Amino acid sequence: MQSLLSDGSPSMEVDAVSILKSITPSLEPSKHKGQAGKIAVVGGCREYTGAPYFSAISALKTGADLSHVFCTKDAAPVIKGYSPELIVHPILEESYSVRDEDKKSILAKVIEEVDKWMERFDCVIIGPGLGRDPFLLDCVSNIMKHARQFNVPMVIDGDGLFLVTNSLDLISGYPLAVLTPNVNEYKRLVQKVLQCEVNDQDGTQQLLSLAKGIGGATILRKGGSDFISNGETVHEVSSFGSPRRCGGQGDILSGSVAVFVSWARQLAGEPSMSATVMGCIAGSILLRKAASHAFESNRRSMLTTDIIQHLGTSLEELCPVLVSR
Amino acid sequence: MQSLLSDGSPSMEVDAVSILKSITPSLEPSKHKGQAGKIAVVGGCREYTGAPYFSAISALKTGADLSHVFCTKDAAPVIKGYSPELIVHPILEESYSVRDEDKKSILAKVIEEVDKWMERFDCVIIGPGLGRDPFLLDCVSNIMKHARQFNVPMVIDGDGLFLVTNSLDLISGYPLAVLTPNVNEYKRLVQKVLQCEVNDQDGTQQLLSLAKGIGGATILRKGGSDFISNGETVHEVSSFGSPRRCGGQGDILSGSVAVFVSWARQLAGEPSMSATVMGCIAGSILLRKAASHAFESNRRSMLTTDIIQHLGTSLEELCPVLVSR
Known part of the structure; x- marks a missing residue:
């Protein structure tokens, strides 16, 4: 699938549609609820409620069977109100509602609640609308440690990236972690991990070094083209999406990447690409296709x-359903 | 663009469509989130939640990338519920929920919260659904002072106009202030600033005097025709909108004027018109076009x-997207 660029280097463009098709499971009447994926979003606080909703509903619309949200008590009724399709757990707390002497017991309770569910999740998304409250982030750090113990893949975006950039050990050396930084979040990661500035002349090499530096986590660097690396290879998805840059598009991406990663992990045999890389490529091409349709209309x-609203038709275009009865 | 009226005076009608086109930025895939505008609405209290939603969502649908609302704790969950696209900050308080001895510390906290964000905003809208609670208005006066310190343009409507009519120093001499009074709000402004009654025989001159009297703030006088002045010139936008006068249309106007003002400020060179005047003209013609379509349908x-719902198609008619790839 590789071709030569004008400077003689191989193109990194991948056949994203084929990859999406290869990991999307067939829909069979014999399957039961949950087999197409159980996803959880950890995010949603007093300030932000849209982002976790976008992420969780996108996971469902990509094809997951169940989508959970773990958020603060304030955020829960609002997120529930956006859609009856989501299972919303109002278990997180922010500093303003917690006394110092209660923090330890509340943290323990939060972890106990999440642990009831963690093992069942096929992927956890950390960060959409998480905010930056210190106590909340402390709870989420602990949730991430438990996800890791249970070997649950994690997609980390938004304020989750703020958290891991300051606590790299949360994901360092964890091959099931996916980071989806935008231009600013990428800059902060490069500064922290490589201790230098972003160098777009040698962007591919720098992305490889960054992924290696984090010990094999997969990075999806969002931009005009998306670049994806786990420290071994770099792949590019460049098909045109939309020139609108309204907030929330990254949340759709995290939701669909989570589903595709969980599907890619179920592939039989020894795929030539890691499940996290394939999941990123599929999520990227799906978002671009849906955004191009939405932009055409709006x-x-x-x-x-x-x-x-265009995720469904876009998926059907990219990978038409063949129902085996 | 000027022609003579029957009485020999020059027509003030402007080519609003050309102005809208000249300030609307091209959509380029290389841009990233936020570059098309980050807008904030200060408004929304126990009684009013629709107005700030209308204003904030109209900013997004005009083309801004991010739209925030700063409102009271009561109003926040409702406004969030209208749309997951908005970022809603439940930080304001009304007198009924605040003890006298706590007012000073609560005011300080409100300002601290808003200041975290203020510098990033390209325009702040003051007033949609603000109400008239004295303590709330006191907080908002302080927010306005900070916006001014940061040189952030302000569009002032509704109860924001009640506030500034009683405290003219909040906007006096601030060329980045835009006031959008309806007939009653205009009357009160004229009485307060010019200490006389509205005189429609000499409406243009009076509008000029009013804008000068406020020290160069831009006034968009809403009516059958909209008249716009910053004390130097008067422009008219008279294309037909809708004969329906249902509440909320002014909120759409404030949202889109805010976006257009922030775009006009990014124009290169030395435009022949001020950014605030161009923003008002563009917002006026967009609302009129969308209202005419909505009226046709409903x-x-x-x-x-x-x-x-008609903002998108109206924008596309007025200024079709040319995507540069």
Whole structure:
């Protein structure tokens, strides 16, 4: 699938559609609820409720069977209100509602609640609308440690990236971690891990070094083209999406990447690419396709909800359903 | 662009469509989130939740990337519930929930919260659904002072106009302030600033005097025709909108004016018109176009949400997207 660029280097562009097709499971009447994926989003606080909703509903619309949200008590009724399709757990707390002397017991309770569920999840998304409250982030660090113990893949975005950039050990050396930084989040990661500035002249090499530096986590660097690396190879997805940059598109990506990663892990045999890399490539091409449709319909007024509405038709275009009866 | 009226005076009608086109940025895949505008609405209290939603969602549908709302704790979950696209900060308080001895510390906290964000905003809208609670208005006065310190443009409507009419120093001499009074709000402004009654025989001159009297703030006088002045010139936008006068249309206007003002400020060179005047003209023509479409479809039942639904197609008619790839 590789071709030569004008400078003689191999193109990193991948056949993203083929990869998406190869990991998307067939729909069979014999399957039962949960087999197409159980996803959880950890995010949603007093300030942010849209982001976790976008992520969780996108996981469902990509094809997951169940989508959970673990958020603060304030955020829960609002997120529930966006959609009856989501299972929303109001278990997180922010500093303003917690006395110092209660922190330890509340943290223990949060972990106990999450642990009831953790083992069943096929992928956990950390960060959409998480905010930056110190106590909340402390709880989420602990949730991440437990996810890791249970070998659950994690997709980390938004304030989750703020958290791991400051606590790299949370994901360092964990091959089931996926980081999805935008331009600013990528900059902070490069500064922290490589202790230098972003160098776009040698962007591929720097991305490889960054992924290696984090010990094999997969990085999806979002931008005009998306670049994906786990420290071994770099793949590019460049098909045109939309020129609108309204907030929330990254949440759709985290939701669909989570589903595709969990599907890719179920592939039989020894795939030539890691499940996390394949999941990123599939999520990237799906978002781009849906965004292009949404933009065609809504032009300058396109919002994130418009893209979500196009996930279904886009998936069907990329990978038509063949129902085996 | 000027022609003579029957009485020999020059027409003030502007080519609003050309102005809208000249300030609307191209959509380029190389841009990233936030570059098309980050807008904030300060408004929303126990009584009013629709107005700040209309304003904030209209900013997004005009093409902003991010839209925030700063409102009271009561109003926040409701406004969040209208749309997951908005970032809603439940930070304001009304007198009924605050003890006298706590007012000072609560005011300080409100300002601290807003200041975390203020510098990032390209325009702040003051007033949609603000209400008239004295303590709340005191907090908002302080927010306005900080916006001014950071040189952030302000669009002031509704109860924000009640506030500034009683405290003219909040905007006096601030060329980045835009006031969008309706007939009653205009009357109160004229009485307060010029200490006389509205005189429609000499409406243009009076509008000029009013804008000068406030020290160069831009006034968009809403009516059958909209008249716009910053004390130097008066421009008119008279294209037909809708004969329905349902509440909320002014909120759409404030949202889109905020976006257009922030775009106009990014124009290179030395435009012949001020950014605030161009922003008002563009917002006025967009609302009129969308209202005319909404009225065509919904007739006597036309509501504000119907107009919002037509913002996208109206923008596309006025200024078709040319995507540069």
